[in-house]
Amino acid sequence: MDQARPQTDLVAEANHRVANSLALLGGLVRMQARAIGKNSQNYSNAEIRLLFDGVAARIATIGQLHRMLASIPAEGTIPLNEHLTDVCANLITAFSSEQQPVSIEHHGRICRVLTRHVQPLTLMVCEILANALKYAHPAGVPVHMAVSCDSHADGTLVVSVSDDGIGLPEGFDPRKDGGIGFQVIRTLAAEIGAHLDVASDNLGVTFQITVPQALVANARTA
Numbered sequence: 001m002d003q004a005r006p007q008t009d010l011v012a013e014a015n016h017r018v019a020n021s022l023a024l025l026g027g028l029v030r031m032q033a034r035a036i037g038k039n040s041q042n043y044s045n046a047e048i049r050l051l052f053d054g055v056a057a058r059i060a061t062i063g064q065l066h067r068m069l070a071s072i073p074a075e076g077t078i079p080l081n082e083h084l085t086d087v088c089a090n091l092i093t094a095f096s097s098e099q100q101p102v103s104i105e106h107h108g109r110i111c112r113v114l115t116r117h118v119q120p121l122t123l124m125v126c127e128i129l130a131n132a133l134k135y136a137h138p139a140g141v142p143v144h145m146a147v148s149c150d151s152h153a154d155g156t157l158v159v160s161v162s163d164d165g166i167g168l169p170e171g172f173d174p175r176k177d178g179g180i181g182f183q184v185i186r187t188l189a190a191e192i193g194a195h196l197d198v199a200s201d202n203l204g205v206t207f208q209i210t211v212p213q214a215l216v217a218n219a220r221t222a
Contacts, residue, residue: 136165155213174198
């Protein structure tokens with residue numbers, strides 16, 4: 001009985017994580033469906049394909065996350081850099097094509113975060129990348145992106161995602177404008193208390209997510 005209890009607890013925890021993730025995914029899909037319903041425009045085949053590619057990318061990201069977390073307790077930690085490298089590889093598979101190849105380079109040091117906070121961080125990066133892959137280069141030229149994670153002296157982490165695209169539209173306010181992707185990014189950042197900065201010019205867009213000290217594994221005993 002003593003040996004079986006930890007395994008039972010682990011299964012219950014995994015089921016709880018899966019249920020929460022599926023509920024979140026369902027909410028994202030419903031948000032997108034409502035946004036499409038309010039838009040009177042007709043969507044092209046390419047736009048419809050991108051919509052489904054986005055849903056598929058979210059499902060793949062959550063599935064990959066749960067495979068990784070299957071044997072890690074909620075109070076465990078993971079190296080965020082390695083995990084984001086795998087997530088990016090999945091997104092390239094989903095969105096890259098011969099007509100518009102995509103490349104992503106990774107920078108930064110090892111950044112460990114608490115397991116229970118990995119999901120919102122992963123989904124934020126997923127949404128940022130997906131938006132960039134769809135909108136950075138409307139003309140279809142190759143998309144180049146960079147993802148990094150660095151720790152700061154004050155115990156925080158900064159996750160940075162940038163592209164080399166055309167930038168955000170003039171007058172665009174990242175704090176309130178944008179579609180489903182931006183709404184999801186802002187909501188998830190607020191959920192974990194992360195600070196979101198967005199910089200844009202004609203050389204691309206850079207998102208910086210400052211992760212609070214309380215979420216950082218290395219800072220738990222600081």
